[in-house]
Amino acid sequence: DTGVSQDPRHKITKRGQNVTFRCDPISEHNRLYWYRQTLGQGPEFLTYFQNEAQLEKSRLLSDRFSAERPKGSFSTLEIQRTEQGDSAMYLCASSLAVTGPQETQYFGPGTRLLVL
C-alpha cells in the first residue's frame, strides 16, 4: 500500500470555473477527511466521511463546495464557481476507526489550487 494519494497535484483555473479533486485513501481506512491549508496557517478541517456517509461539514465549506465518497473508498471534492479566495492546498487524510480517541490520520500530498 502506497499511502493516501491525491490527484491532481496542481491545478490552475480561472475564476468562475469548476474544479474537482480526487483522494484515494489507504485501502483499509474507513474514515476520510478533507482539510484546507493556506499560506502561513495550519490545515483547517473541511469535512469528514465514515465509509460513504458525510458526517460533518465545517462552516468553511460554503455551498459552492461539495464532497462525495460514493462507495466508501475514494472521495471527490468539487468547488463550483471558483473564487480567488479558494486558492489553497487541499489535503485529504484517512484513518482507521479505533476504540478510544487515539486515532491517527495519514495525509496525502495535497492538491495545490491557484485561482486566477
Add this chain to the structure above:
Amino acid sequence: DQQVKQNSPSLSVQEGRISILNCDYTNSMFDYFLWYKKYPAEGPTFLISISSIKDKNEDGRFTVFLNKSAKHLSLHIVPSQPGDSAVYFCAASLFSGTYKYIFGTGTRLKVLA
C-alpha cells in the same frame, strides 16, 4: 479563536543539538495530541502522538511531552539532523462525533550543518 497555538514561527538549531518545539492549547477537553512534519509541496507526515492520559511518549530521536495543567505540549528532537529541517505542526483532537484535528500555525525548523 485559535485553540492550538505555536508561538514561534521559526527555530534554528545546530546539527547534533536538541530542538525543542512548543505548542499551547486552550481547550482542556482535547484528548489526543500529535506532531506532524511537513516539507514544501508535500502533505503533513505523522511523527509522534500522545494521549491525554500520558505525560511523555518517546520514539527514537523524538519525544513528546504533555503538561496538562499548563495546557502545553512540546516536541524534543535529539540529536537534530539537517534532514529534520521542515515545518512542524502540532495538532489536537477532541471527539465530538468526529476526530477532526485542530492544527497550530506551524514552526519552521532549520538544522544547521
